[in-house]
Amino acid sequence: MLEEIIIAGFGGQGVMSMGQLLAYAGMLEDKQVAWIPSYGPEMRGGTANCAVTISDTEISSPLVTEPSVCIVMNKPSLDKFEPTIKTGGLLFVNTSLIDAKPKREDISVYEIPANAIANKIGNSKVANMVMLGAVLEIIKAVEPESILESLRKVLPPQRHNLIPLNAQALQKGAEIVS
Amino acid sequence: MSKVLMKGNEALAEAAVRAGCRYFFGYPITPQTELPQYLSKRMPEVGGVFLQAESEVAAINMVYGASGAGARVMTSSSSPGISLKAEGISYIAGAELPCVIVNMMRGGPGLGTIQPAQGDYFQATKGGGHGDYKLLVLAPASVQEAVDLTIEAFDLADKYRNPVMILGDGILGQMMEPVEFKLTENNELPVKEWATTGKKGRKKNIINSLYLQAEKFEQHVNRLADKFGEMEAKEQRAETYLADDAEILLAAYGTTSRVCRKAVDMAREEGIKAGLFRPISLWPYPAYALQQVLGRVKGILTVEMSLGQMIEDVRLAVNGKVPVDFYGRVGGMVPTSRDVFDKIVAFREVL
Amino acid sequence: MEIVFEKPKALEDVTFHYCPGCTHGIIHRLIAEVIDELDIQEKTIGVAPVGCSVLAYDYFDVDMQQAAHGRAPAVATGIKRVNPKNIVFAYQGDGDLASIGMAEVVHAAARGEKITIIFVNNAIYGMTGGQMAPTTLVGQVTNTSPSGRDVAHSGYPIRVSEMLGSLVGPGNSMKRVSVHDPKHIRQAKKAIKEAFVNQIEGKGFSLVEILSTCPTNWGKTPVEALKWLEEKMLPYYPLGDYSPKEGV
Numbered sequence: 001m002l003e004e005i006i007i008a009g010f011g012g013q014g015v016m017s018m019g020q021l022l023a024y025a026g027m028l029e030d031k032q033v034a035w036i037p038s039y040g041p042e043m044r045g046g047t048a049n050c051a052v053t054i055s056d057t058e059i060s061s062p063l064v065t066e067p068s069v070c071i072v073m074n075k076p077s078l079d080k081f082e083p084t085i086k087t088g089g090l091l092f093v094n095t096s097l098i099d100a101k102p103k104r105e106d107i108s109v110y111e112i113p114a115n116a117i118a119n120k121i122g123n124s125k126v127a128n129m130v131m132l133g134a135v136l137e138i139i140k141a142v143e144p145e146s147i148l149e150s151l152r153k154v155l156p157p158q159r160h161n162l163i164p165l166n167a168q169a170l171q172k173g174a175e176i177v178s
Numbered sequence: 179m180s181k182v183l184m185k186g187n188e189a190l191a192e193a194a195v196r197a198g199c200r201y202f203f204g205y206p207i208t209p210q211t212e213l214p215q216y217l218s219k220r221m222p223e224v225g226g227v228f229l230q231a232e233s234e235v236a237a238i239n240m241v242y243g244a245s246g247a248g249a250r251v252m253t254s255s256s257s258p259g260i261s262l263k264a265e266g267i268s269y270i271a272g273a274e275l276p277c278v279i280v281n282m283m284r285g286g287p288g289l290g291t292i293q294p295a296q297g298d299y300f301q302a303t304k305g306g307g308h309g310d311y312k313l314l315v316l317a318p319a320s321v322q323e324a325v326d327l328t329i330e331a332f333d334l335a336d337k338y339r340n341p342v343m344i345l346g347d348g349i350l351g352q353m354m355e356p357v358e359f360k361l362t363e364n365n366e367l368p369v370k371e372w373a374t375t376g377k378k379g380r381k382k383n384i385i386n387s388l389y390l391q392a393e394k395f396e397q398h399v400n401r402l403a404d405k406f407g408e409m410e411a412k413e414q415r416a417e418t419y420l421a422d423d424a425e426i427l428l429a430a431y432g433t434t435s436r437v438c439r440k441a442v443d444m445a446r447e448e449g450i451k452a453g454l455f456r457p458i459s460l461w462p463y464p465a466y467a468l469q470q471v472l473g474r475v476k477g478i479l480t481v482e483m484s485l486g487q488m489i490e491d492v493r494l495a496v497n498g499k500v501p502v503d504f505y506g507r508v509g510g511m512v513p514t515s516r517d518v519f520d521k522i523v524a525f526r527e528v529l
Numbered sequence: 530m531e532i533v534f535e536k537p538k539a540l541e542d543v544t545f546h547y548c549p550g551c552t553h554g555i556i557h558r559l560i561a562e563v564i565d566e567l568d569i570q571e572k573t574i575g576v577a578p579v580g581c582s583v584l585a586y587d588y589f590d591v592d593m594q595q596a597a598h599g600r601a602p603a604v605a606t607g608i609k610r611v612n613p614k615n616i617v618f619a620y621q622g623d624g625d626l627a628s629i630g631m632a633e634v635v636h637a638a639a640r641g642e643k644i645t646i647i648f649v650n651n652a653i654y655g656m657t658g659g660q661m662a663p664t665t666l667v668g669q670v671t672n673t674s675p676s677g678r679d680v681a682h683s684g685y686p687i688r689v690s691e692m693l694g695s696l697v698g699p700g701n702s703m704k705r706v707s708v709h710d711p712k713h714i715r716q717a718k719k720a721i722k723e724a725f726v727n728q729i730e731g732k733g734f735s736l737v738e739i740l741s742t743c744p745t746n747w748g749k750t751p752v753e754a755l756k757w758l759e760e761k762m763l764p765y766y767p768l769g770d771y772s773p774k775e776g777v
Binding site: 232235236237239244245248265266269273374375376377378382383384387 | 570572573576583584593594595600604606607608609612615633635636
Binding site: 032033034036039059063 | 181183208209292348349352354356436437439442443514515516
């Protein structure tokens with residue numbers, strides 16, 4: 001298994017933390033992982049993206065230029081990364097914020113109304129987790145339980161009350177593609 | 179100990195603490211800022227000192243003072259900041275003081291860009307500051323290796339009484355990978371009888387790089403040269419990947435070597451016998467290890483995020499035995515594995 | 530026989546390289562006497578600058594570090610932070626401290642760094658042969674101000690003690706003294722001692738600015754030089770205590 005994943009969106013959409021959780025979960029499952037952020041002005045608003053590699057074997061290059069999976073949370077990210085996906089790759093589109101249709105026909109596209117679902121369960125901030133739930137249901141790179149375990153490790157104890165909401169978001173995301 | 183997922187900058191900072199470093203003097207600059215940030219919190223926890231200096235110049239001179247006082251001490255910066263430190267680095271080498279200096283390279287010249295680059299190879303390995311000195315320069319390619327080499331760097335610095343540089347780039351600093359810290363805390367540190375700690379019960383100690391008499395200074399520099407010679411003999415480090423039967427050998431260090439490793443895999447899938455030579459020590463340059471893998475090599479492709487700097491050491495090492503070609507990106511652009519693969523294919527055709 | 534005068538223990542038994550009439554020798558001696566009197570020779574670490582006193586490490590019999598030009602306060606900071614129990618002093622000239630090393634001294638003072646700086650102000654670059662210093666007086670002729678320091682071209686000389694005294698720093702001490710006659714030499718020694726005590730007591734940063742002569746580069750005899758200091762430097766650089774006021 002080798003997944004090379006790009007996650008992109010606006011700053012504040014939880015794009016970086018989505019990637020970090022994915023990497024953390026992979027590590028907990030004894031997989032090889034790497035996470036690389038775009039850094040610089042992007043960190044301060046604007047668009048943000050990160051690359052996550054999860055592999056059963058040693059990772060040659062942690063730099064992802066031809067992703068096998070691409071998650072786009074907003075329109076500029078779709079425009080920027082759709083052309084880079086490798087043939088046969090997967091594209092997850094947050095249709096809550098993206099009207100446009102992907103153009104590529106040599107990839108599989110999953111349309112996820114992530115924000116709408118997140119709002120329905122009561123908090124638009126977990127749109128990223130809804131998306132992640134959908135992605136994991138398809139690519140099976142890590143178990144959703146490992147994501148929750150990662151959350152337990154990275155969140156300070158006083159914020160562990162948010163974990164059930166995140167679990168629900170992961171599950172809702174999974175349901176929409178299953 | 180179990181693995182933790184850490185950013186290169188933070189992992190490197192923690193490694194310094196594990197190595198017994200208790201003093202850090204630095205100045206904020208992207209893309210290494212997480213390193214001082216981490217230590218500003220961590221140093222007080224272990225009874226150490228983190229001090230944000232007024233400038234890179236002051237920071238490196240605080241390192242000089244602290245090292246002269248016998249401490250394990252570190253500073254970190256990124257390219258433009260290292261230029262500012264160059265004077266102090268020369269003094270530190272001249273006065274034979276151990277310390278660890280981290281450079282998470284960004285694009286230059288000038289203010290350049292905050293994106294990753296490898297344009298400071300010459301500065302790190304051939305000088306930077308004035309005079310006849312050498313830094314031991316180590317170039318990690320993963321977060322784990324950054325941790326391991328940083329811990330080792332403190333020992334090497336003490337062993338040779340010479341500054342050691344960890345040369346990374348913005349990607350290594352920003353990237354998160356799982357790491358394991360193998361050393362336990364509070365390992366025993368070497369006694370430094372030469373340090374200025376107050377002359378109680380002994381003759382006074384002087385930390386100095388000034389010798390007004392030419393004859394004396396020549397003796398001093400020659401003694402440094404002996405030390406550099408010993409480092410050249412003992413501290414060359416390199417790793418190879420699928421190099422034994424390689425016809426086309428890539429030469430790359432740090433982040434670029436990861437890109438190249440993947441390009442080697444791509445080439446092998448196409449039946450091209452490609453391999454990788456990855457220097458871990460940039461000074462001393464692992465010339466011997468490179469000469470050992472030249473057996474079937476028809477050509478070497480050096481890949482750097484620069485206009486071509488390490489290529490000079492590659493050429494010196496192979497001494498005309500095989501053609502050496504170059505591929506590089508600059509300005510903060512990172513070569514892709516596909517780019518490198520394409521270069522391998524093109525290079526093979528002209529060989 | 531009663532010994533009434535001897536070389537301080539903290540001074541090496543060697544001949545200074547300083548020019549005839551230069552007051553560095555007096556200042557070295559005062560520091561060494563203070564180190565003896567405070568009984569801190571075994572825990573004192575000195576930092577030598579770049580300038581005429583670059584070889585200070587050969588003269589003081591204490592552990593010494595030689596610093597890059599202007600960086601003595603940073604080097605002293607590094608030493609003091611590693612071992613706060615050591616007594617750390619830096620010896621700096623006007624070019625070293627007030628020109629190339631201005632940032633280092635200002636920030637050491639701003640941090641209240643518990644170090645002592647002996648700042649020798651003789652209004653000229655001595656070691657390089659008499660060029661204009663940041664403290665060169667208006668109209669003073671030097672090798673790089675051949676028609677005299679011109680305010681329109683080079684601005685006014687910097688009053689370091691006043692400037693550092695303006696920083697918030699309740700434990701800091703800044704005093705300006707002179708060594709142009711025996712009475713002032715005694716006052717200078719008192720100020721140096723107080724500066725070391727300020728550090729020993731852990732109060733903060735201390736600096737003693739000592740007006741000093743450079744007969745060679747001023748083009749004067751030693752006696753003329755002492756007179757010039759008194760007549761020309763004292764009016765622009767008034768002696769006194771410039772320590773920050775309490776309760777800032």
